[in-house]
Amino acid sequence: xxxxxxxxxxxxxxxxxxxxxxxxxxxxxxxxxxxxxxxxxxxxxxxxxxxxxxxxxxxxxxxxxxxxxxxxxxxxxxxxxxxxxxxxxxxxxxxxxxxxxxxxxxxxxxxxxxxxxxxxxxxxxxxxxxxxxxxxxxxxxxxxxxxxxxxxxxxxxxxxxxxxxxxxxxxxxxxxxxxxxxxxxxxxxxxxxxxxxxxxxxxxxxxxxxxxxxxxxxxxxxxxxxxxxxxxxxxxxxxxxxxxxxxxxxxxxxxxxxxxxxxxxxxxxxxxxxxxxxxxxxxxxxxxxxxxxxxxxxxxxxxxxxxxxxxxxxxxxxxxxxxxxxxxxxxxxxxxxxxxxxxxxxxxxxxxxxxxxxxxxxxxxxxxxxxxxxxxxxxxxxxxxxxxxxxxxxxxxxxxxxxxxxxxxxxxxxx
Numbered sequence: 001x002x003x004x005x006x007x008x009x010x011x012x013x014x015x016x017x018x019x020x021x022x023x024x025x026x027x028x029x030x031x032x033x034x035x036x037x038x039x040x041x042x043x044x045x046x047x048x049x050x051x052x053x054x055x056x057x058x059x060x061x062x063x064x065x066x067x068x069x070x071x072x073x074x075x076x077x078x079x080x081x082x083x084x085x086x087x088x089x090x091x092x093x094x095x096x097x098x099x100x101x102x103x104x105x106x107x108x109x110x111x112x113x114x115x116x117x118x119x120x121x122x123x124x125x126x127x128x129x130x131x132x133x134x135x136x137x138x139x140x141x142x143x144x145x146x147x148x149x150x151x152x153x154x155x156x157x158x159x160x161x162x163x164x165x166x167x168x169x170x171x172x173x174x175x176x177x178x179x180x181x182x183x184x185x186x187x188x189x190x191x192x193x194x195x196x197x198x199x200x201x202x203x204x205x206x207x208x209x210x211x212x213x214x215x216x217x218x219x220x221x222x223x224x225x226x227x228x229x230x231x232x233x234x235x236x237x238x239x240x241x242x243x244x245x246x247x248x249x250x251x252x253x254x255x256x257x258x259x260x261x262x263x264x265x266x267x268x269x270x271x272x273x274x275x276x277x278x279x280x281x282x283x284x285x286x287x288x289x290x291x292x293x294x295x296x297x298x299x300x301x302x303x304x305x306x307x308x309x310x311x312x313x314x315x316x317x318x319x320x321x322x323x324x325x326x327x328x329x330x331x332x333x334x335x336x337x338x339x340x341x342x343x344x345x346x347x348x349x350x351x352x353x354x355x356x357x358x359x360x361x362x363x364x365x366x367x368x369x370x371x372x373x374x375x376x377x378x379x380x381x382x383x384x385x386x387x388x389x390x391x392x393x394x395x396x397x398x399x400x401x402x403x404x405x406x407x408x409x410x411x412x413x414x415x
Contacts, residue, residue, distance in 0.1 A: 096121035104138040107167065111142060111152045114175055119164040132157040135167060150219040151175040153240055172219075172242040174212035185209035185243060191217070191225050191412035198229045198236050198245050206255060208245040225409055228348055231265055231334055232317040233258040251313040261319060265338060268322040273342035283345055283367050284390065290339040291389050294321065294332060294375045296382050301326045329376040333360040336375050340364055346414035352401025359399070361388070363410050370410055372396050 095118045097103045103120060110117040122131060135157035143150055154170035173179045186197045188210045194217075201208035219238065226236040226245065234255075235248045249258040276293050277286050298321045303311035311328075314320040321327035321335035333349045340347040340362075347364040354361075354377065361374035374388035374396070381387065388396060393403045 095119070096124070098124040100125065100134060100138060103135065103165075104142065107135075107138060107155075107169075108142045108146070108149075111146075111149050111169060114151075114171055116169060117167050119160070119162070119166050121163075122159075122165045123163070128159060131159065131165065135165070147220050148218050151242075153242075170241070172212075174217070174242055175215050179211065179243070183209075183211065183243065185211035188212045188217075189214045190415070191222065191409070192415060194222055194245075195225055195229060195413055198226055198247075201245065202230065202234055202236065202247045203259065206247045207239070208247065210242075210244055212242060221409065221412070224405075225413060228337075228413065230258075231262055231319075231338070232330065233261050233319075251317075265319055265322065268319075269335075269338040269342050272322060273339055276339075277343065283343070286343045287340065287345060287364060287366055287373070287390060290343070291336065291373060291375055291378070291386070292382055294336055294339070295379045295386070297325055298332060298335070298375075298379065299326050300376065300379060301328050304328050329354075329360045332376040332379070333362045333374075336362045336364075336373060346410070348406070348410045348413060350401055350406045352399055354399050361399070363406055364390075365410070365414060366390055370407060372399075374399070 095106065097106060097120050103122070103125070106120070107117055122128070125131065127134070136155065139152075139155040143152070151172045151174070152169050153172055155167060157165060157167045160166045171178075173183075186201070186209065188194050188197060189212075194210070194212075197208060197210060219242065222242075223237050226238070229236045230247070230250075233250055233253060235250050236245055237248075238244075239246050247255075249255050251258070253261065272293065273290070276289050278289075281289065301311055301315040301320070304315070312320070314324060314331075315327050316330045317327070318331055318334035318338050321331040322338070327335065330349075337347040337349055345364055345366065347362055349360055350363050350372070351358070351360050353359055354374070359376070361372060361376065363370055363372055365371075371390040371392065372388060372395075373390060377388050377398075378386045
């Protein structure tokens with residue numbers, strides 16, 4: 001095998017020398033070149049062609065290993081370096097602000113994005129010693145202008161040793177998902193869940209742990225909805241960080257006294273419902289019958305105007321209406337809601353104004369339609385015809401309120 005390779009190499013060298021000689025004599029006649037080529041035909045015939053010879057071409061033998069074994073240096077090291085290189089944490093940059101207005105805008109932006117603001121360079125703002133208090137007032141102004149941002153429930157501010165203003169915003173966990181480790185609470189994914197958890201929980205605890213899982217819920221909406229619970233004897237509201245519902249007795253009562261009053265109210269409503277509603281009545285007929293009962297049997301407590309200090313607290317509640325037969329607008333509206341609950345009819349109370357005064361009435365879902373009822377305004381009108389018994393918003397003359405808000409809450413509580 002080695003002898004064959006040596007022969008092939010010698011033949012190759014001879015061919016190379018021949019072509020080199022031809023190149024050196026390019027100025028000679030074509031005939032001479034042809035004669036030389038003819039005389040050297042034995043050399044060219046001896047060189048094996050690519051199809052005739054079984055021996056591999058030496059240049060190709062040496063070229064193939066070089067191409068197949070050579071690594072792609074630029075591509076191989078670049079991948080691992082990029083993927084294995086750790087990325088340093090991005091720290092918020094110091095931000096220079098030239099006015100309190102600009103500072104308020106930066107804080108509002110951070111709250112909207114549920115993030116912590118950067119440290120601010122406030123060297124251009126005068127009154128550095130009062131700046132932390134001024135920043136707190138800016139925070140209150142932001143929440144006043146944007147009530148939906150109340151998930152940012154606190155802000156602290158101080159001038160650090162570096163001379164920069166450092167602000168820290170506390171967010172409700174339901175917006176960040178950052179609940180305390182091991183936190184346990186009743187899951188709340190909707191307004192209806194919130195009310196159900198409150199009604200069930202207030203019977204045995206004054207602080208009901210909740211885990212709100214819907215970040216779209218708004219603080220003010222949830223607190224308004226909680227006013228539909230407790231019948232003015234127990235006040236329910238979200239805790240500061242919205243991880244619980246706080247229950248507070250009202251009317252000078254203890255927790256046990258308030259709960260006993262709620263049980264008595266349920267019994268009164270059930271008894272009046274049985275006496276008023278007859279078998280076979282539909283929702284609209286039941287609502288009209290219960291409405292007529294209230295407007296006929298409950299008197300308005302005018303001590304609210306003449307001697308408000310002498311008016312008992314019960315007159316502001318459904319108990320005053322159903323037990324004492326004496327109430328103001330809040331008692332009428334809450335009593336109507338309790339009576340409709342006995343009928344299985346969804347109903348909420350609505351706050352607004354009537355004839356320029358604070359007022360309360362009801363919104364009930366009758367046979368699939370949300371309609372307004374104002375038993376206070378219709379008291380004593382049974383013989384003349386009711387004005388506000390199951391009417392749409394357009395017919396609530398003299399009333400002013402946020403109709404969209406009332407409808408939104410009603411539909412959220414009774415989807």
